[in-house]
Amino acid sequence: MTVASEPAPLIELTLATAALRRHDPLFAQWRRRTLPRAMGPLLDLVPATAKGPLFLDPPARRLDEGLDLIQSASTSSVRAELQRVHAPGRRPLPWVRLLADGDREARQDLVRAVRTGYRHLVGEAWERIHAGFHAEQAWRGRLLAEQGLRVTLAGLVPGARWQGTTLEIDRPDEAELQLDGRGLILLPSVFWTGRPLAGRYPEGDVLVYPALTSLPLLDGSPPDDALAALLGRGRGRILHQLTQPRTTTDLARGLRMAKSSVSEHAKTLRNSHLITSRRDGKAVWHTCTPLGLSLLRGCGGIPANA
Structure with missing residues (x-):
């Protein structure tokens, strides 16, 4: 792959x-x-x-x-x-x-x-498409190198899961893609927001999946940092805050964001294996995973020795 x-x-x-x-x-x-x-x-x-x-x-x-x-x-x-x-x-x-x-x-x-x-x-x-694509490419490549093939594929969309050697993805129609030894090319798209699409081309099997940041969220102005180019400014700002555990309320107050927006961004980060969340009474605590910390280091968000 x-x-x-x-x-x-x-x-x-x-x-x-x-x-x-x-x-x-x-x-x-x-x-x-x-x-x-x-x-x-x-x-x-x-x-x-x-x-x-x-x-x-x-x-x-x-x-x-x-x-x-x-x-x-x-x-x-x-x-x-x-x-x-x-x-x-x-x-x-x-x-x-x-x-x-x-x-x-x-x-x-x-x-x-x-x-x-x-x-x-x-x-x-095209410039925005290109920037969003390469930020996504860098992220998936890092995930593949550090977490392996199974985690990378299961993280393409929420709810994807492995049953033995078969990756199952919930979708309204029945479809099956058997590689039979053929290579698989992962192709992120900033226009697609649905379930992954598979195509069997002479060049190889292609699996199109939604990039973390869709085109309307790539606003065309230079991003503040590489992390914003990959995740979008809101999710990038939240990840920066989670080198230490914080609640949804803490994040909303510190970043001046609505709690509903923080919760939605946290869900995306969690589905991408960048943070974990746990409930303690009425509060939900979030913190970076090792992969999230690694991504922050790679994008210059925290020192390499932190």
């Missing part, structure tokens, strides 16, 4: 397109944008679940490389993917039927839609 070295532009585009359709309050303001008509074919193919045809979002590191792969995808593979994702009982749109039949103009319209969508949804935010 490896953590991807760079974000995949077209996978991020698919997830950004799906975010336009989801009723995720985190992306409410981001969704208020005017989209060019040329994006129509892309919107036709990507549902809110982001489970569109795989030929649409190859895990290429560069946009031009990904566009070339869409252009060169065989008609048979395009037709098979469109049949796989098409909703039962619904007739495909006329242009989708043309695409499935190998129509050159339909393929060009799709490539134009992808290029336009990238420019309007991803390209303008």
Whole structure:
């Protein structure tokens, strides 16, 4: 298993397109944008679940490389993917039927839609996407090195758990990914907030999961420190405070945050194995785990000999 070295532009585009359709309050303001008509074919193919045809979002590191792969995808593979994702009982749109039949103009319209969508949804935010991705990559790499594969995979989403050699993740649909000796690439996304998505590409199996900090929380201004770039300012400030045990009330008072916000941030930090929490009467005490302290040291939050 490896953590991807760079974000995949077209996978991020698919997830950004799906975010336009989801009723995720985190992306409410981001969704208020005017989209060019040329994006129509892309919107036709990507549902809110982001489970569109795989030929649409190859895990290429560069946009031009990904566009070339869409252009060169065989008609048979395009037709098979469109049949796989098409909703039962619904007739495909006329242009989708043309695409499935190998129509050159339909393929060009799709490539134009992808290029336009990238420019309007991803390209303008690429610096923020890149910063959030690499902060997440550094964190998962550290977790993998210090805690191992099982802890790393179980920490991708709350509630994930191991049953023997099988990682189980709660989700509304039934899905199973058997690696059968194939490698697995972990790909964090700042656009995705749902359960991990698995894709079987010629390049290898890819598991997309939500980064700790979503795009709307990457506010575009330079972060105060590396920890803020990874966790977001609120969670970073809380982790800084927890080199000694503190209650939710202590944190809320000292950081001038609402207790509900502190509790929500603490839940995310706890699910990422960075803090532990214990209840003592009405108070809930929080403190850093060894991994949390290690992360603070690595980001310069506390001295190396502390």
